[in-house]
Amino acid sequence: MKTKLTESNQKVYTQEEAFEASLKYFNNDDLAARVWLNKYALKDSDGNIYEISPDDMHRRIAKEIASVEAKYANPMSEDDVYNLIKNFKYIVPQGSPMAGIGNPFQIASLSNCFVIGNNGESDSYGGIMKIDQEQVQLMKRRGGVGHDLSHIRPKGSAVKNSALTSTGIVPFMERYSNSTREVAQDGRRGALMLSVSINHPDSEDFIDAKLEQGKVTGANVSVRIDDAFMKAVKNGTDYTQKYPIFSEHPKVSKLVDANSIWKKIVHNAWKSAEPGILFWDTIINESVPDCYADLGYKTVSTNPCGEIPLCPYDSCRLLAINLFSYVENPFTSKATFNFELFREHVAAAQRIMDDIIDLELQKIDNIMKKIDADPELDEVKATERNLWLNIRKKAEEGRRTGVGITAEGDMLAALGIQYGSEAGNAFSLEVHKTIAIEAYRASVHLAKERGAFAIFDAEREKNNPFILRLKEADSKLYYEMLEYGRRNIALLTIAPTGTTSLMTQTTSGIEPVFMPVYKRRRKVNPNDKEVRVDFVDEVGDSWEEYVVFHHRFKQWMEVKGIDTDKNYSQDEINDLIKKSPYYGATSNDVDWLSKVSMQGAIQKWVDHSISVTINLPSDVSEDLVGELYLKAWEVGCKGVTVYRDGSRSGVLISNEEKKEEQNDTTLTAFPTKRPQVLEADVVRFQNNKEKWIAFIGLIDDQPYEVFTGLADDEDGILIPRWVTEGLIIKNKDEEGNTRYDFQYKNTRGYKTTIEGLSHKFNPEFWNYAKLISSTLRHGMPIDKIVDLINSLQLDSASINTWKNGVGRALKRYVADGTKAKGQQCDNCKSENLIYQEGCLTCKDCGSSKCG
Structure with missing residues (x-):
């Protein structure tokens, strides 16, 4: 297949062409090439690809930003913008902006994250369902969502409906979690943050909710902890919980042992890496937008990774500056950091972020047009329409931005400074202080050229700790801000940069290697x-x-x-x-208390928050986790997450080893009668040089049946490579025989691609597939089924190849952390093997085998 042209003479590239070009672009980095092609290359819903490499993407983005620049004084040209963003070298729009800017094929937002809510006032069913619908509407537009549950009345409270008493917070956690899992976002699932105040009487139930297997699997959870609670923990005193929270005249009030709840938080974080902690008084006291709380900017929750605290209906777009690129003569004795160029580029980054807000407003207008054109009744569309009107108002009025960084670990290594050392922390602090000053200076200059954000009021901000630090560091900047105002209500963050760092080919965010x-x-x-x-x-x-x-x-x-x-x-x-x-400076080497101190110091120069994880070895004590949390509060962190090696591998029903063992063999209760329609994943893989494909029918995201065999042009099994999901439908043929059809969705709706799915594969494969499907339907754990498949003694070489293939397809559904019993590591002969992302991984030497 060769490059072709659309009716509008726009070039369309094949998967092979785009992959080969992007592979060359990334110097044979297969992972970076695939991430770019799958997530960010411009494509339509039929899988046509319109960009052959990231260079085309950067030209697309530069052209759109330059079109906004042209509306204002002293505009940057397309080449000016392109030279800042090309090759992922200096400035990198993250996630939604990278995928969405100049993309005519998706009616989606450019915001990475949103917070929604009822301003803490409504806990009626109507209000709760409204949040559920808003969450889904945002996720279908590619956004991550956060909201707080502290407004929901506690379990057992009186209600004026047929239930008579409230069910409390946990059932609604499950509802919101399940909604997240239902919404697909271009091959990925939506992201959700649920938070609750420690002051809420149900907070203990909230803290425990994720430890029960299969519950709240579609959300991150964090507890909002206030200073009074932390002081009660330090002093060993009681703490009063209330509903409504912090009310002077609460309907519910109870005295609790602060240390007992604290130990539960610490234990659960040690056990499962959740809940995260949000130090809420620090967040609110430091928040510049909360100076406008009475105007609708009261912070209520954070985005899914915790780096952007937001008020209801506000959103944020993210951009990262690649710190490594400012090190001249890296890894030599002459290595220096070019602060002059860095200051110039921070200002440019803030300017580009402000331009992206204008592009976002255009995107929201397109969403509104789509909603208005939809055939549903106005009353059906009302929630979605009002949602986007509220989001548009906040984006236009506050113009919030999210300038951040990546490659902190590589920057320090290139300068010959050890990450986590005193010198490393001091240098990082200087870099982030520079970002804060220059980004705010740029926002002031933008206000002079373009006008301040609509509700700017210097009098409201005069006692804010962050603004006072800026005043002390650069009085000229402060007095310019008094004169001209500021273009953006808040500016800075440090987000995780997972796929971004793959394309910059650097360490991620603020993390070490x-x-x-x-x-x-x-x-x-x-x-x-x-x-x-x-x-x-x-x-x-x-x-x-x-x-x-x-x-x-x-x-x-x-x-x-x-x-x-x-x-x-x-x-x-x-x-x-x-x-x-890099010696002594990996994520597992860095002194944990030093990392917390570093985060607290840098937080002073980040007006939003920082997404950072403290990685701990598996054998650390719960006391250490508690010590790190306490230290984080004392040094001024706004939030903290710990990850103990292996702790995220699975959630447990209880602490008793016997029950954990029993849980390994518990059968899932699938319906005895197969539903007519199943959601399905499409899994492609290669055995030697043969291309294989598997269709995995799912119920509750768990495999229920499998069809698999060779991908063959003549048999019509090949479907576009971008198809990763669809439907398997149980039908009847003309003679009344049962058949299974596969459909995937394109621009015109669902398209039946394969009729009689079972008959498209070798009949011998199908007979064994029926056997495997039978075990799946009876709920046998996936790792046990994989063991069963591996134990089959088959004579046919082709069937043995099939056996390897179907085993590989199903391994993707083995819960991370499931132990592989009775097997040895081929590298070090250890038996300490677990499944990690479908691959068998040795916890002792780190080697991995996928197959």
Whole structure:
């Protein structure tokens, strides 16, 4: 298939063309190329691709931003913008802005995150359902959502309906969580943050909700903790919970042991990495927008990752500055940080962010037109329409931005400074202080050129701690702000930069490097020329082991003249790391208390918040987690999350080992009669050089049936590679025989792609698939089914290949952290193996096998 033209003479590229071009763009970084192609390349709903590499994307974005610039004084040109964003080198619009700017094929928002709510006033069913609908409407437009549940009356409270008493918070947590899991967003699921105040009488139930298996799986949860509670914890005193929270005349009031609840929070975080903690008084007292709380800017919750506290119906767009790119002569004795260029680019980043708000307003207008044109009754559309009217008002009135960073870990390493050291913390603080001053200066200058945000009032902000720090650091900036105002109500954040950092090929956000060097394996054909077979697994597949270097670690090697093509042993890798600036500075090496102190210091110069995780080894005590949380509060963090190695692997019913073991074999209660329509995942994989495809029918996101076999043009199994989900429908053919059809959605609705799905594969495959589907329908745990498949003794070579394929497809549904019993690591012979993202991973040496 060759490049073709649409009716409008717009080039359309094949998957292969775009992948090869982007692979070349990213210097053979397969992961970066696939992430860009799958998530950010311009494509329509039929899978036509209109950009061949990220360079086309950057031109698209530059053109749109320049069109906004042209409306204002001293505009940047398209080339000016392009030179700032090209190659992911300096300024990187994140997520929704990258995917959505200049994209005519999606009617979606450019905001990464939203907070919704009833201003803490309504806990009626109508108000609760309204939030549910708003959440879904935002998620279908690609947004992550947060909202607070502190307005819901506690369990057992009187209500004037047939229930007589309230069910409390937890059932509504489940409702909102389930809604999140229902909404697909271009191949991913929506993201949700649920929060509650520790002052709420149901907060203890909230804290425990996620420990029950299968509950609230579609949301992150965080507890809003006030200073009074933290002081009660420190002093060992009681604490009063109320409903309404903090009311002078509460309907419900109870005295609780603060330390008892604190220990529960700490235990659950140690056990499962949740709940996160939001230090609410710090958030509110430091918040510049809360100076306008009576005008609708009272902060009520945060976005899903916690870095943007927001008022109801406000939203934020994110952008990252690549800190590594400002290090000149990296990894040499002459390495320096170019603060002059950095200051210039921070100002440009803030300007671009303000332009993106104008583009967002255009996007919201398009959403409104779509809603108005929809055929539903006005009363059906009313909630969605009012939602976007409220969001538009906040975006236009406050013009909130989210300038952040990535590559903090690589920046320090390139300068020869150890992450987490005193010198490292001091340098990072200087960088973030510079960002704050220059971004605010840029916002003041934009106010002079374009006008201040609509409700700016210097008198309201005069006692805000963040504004006072700016005044002390740069009095000229402060007095200019008094004269001209500021263009944006709040400006700064530090967000996680997962896919962004894959494309910048740097460490993520403010985090240190996770692992500078690791080993991976790839399956090889032993009959190919010049192939190296490092080991043969239990099913006879041959594997080559190879070393993967973190991109900037590899750059350090090249600077030092170290061979990057050699196949290093583990001992040699360890020696390399010891010689590098990354030694002692990985996520598992960094002193945890030092990292918390660093976060607290930097937080003073970030007007929103910071998304950061403290990584801990599996053997740390609960007391240490409590100590880190307490330290975070004392040093001024706005929030904190800890992750103990292995703790996120699964949620448990109880603390008793016996019950955990029993849980491993509990059967799921699937319906005895197969529903006519099932949602389905499409899974593609390769066995040796054969391309395979699997259709996995799902109930409650769990496999219920499987169809799998060779992907073959002649049999019509090949469907567009962008299709990752659809429907499997049970039908009857003309003779009354049962058949299963697969449909996927395109611009014209659902399209039947394969009739008689079962008959499209080798009948021998189908017979075994029926056996596997039967075990799935009876709820046997997936890891046990994979073991069963692996144990089948089959004579046919093709059936053995099928066996490997269906096992690989199903492994994707094994819960992360499930132990693989009776197997050894091929690398170090350890039996400490778990499933991690569908791959068998050794917890001792880190090696992974997918297949």
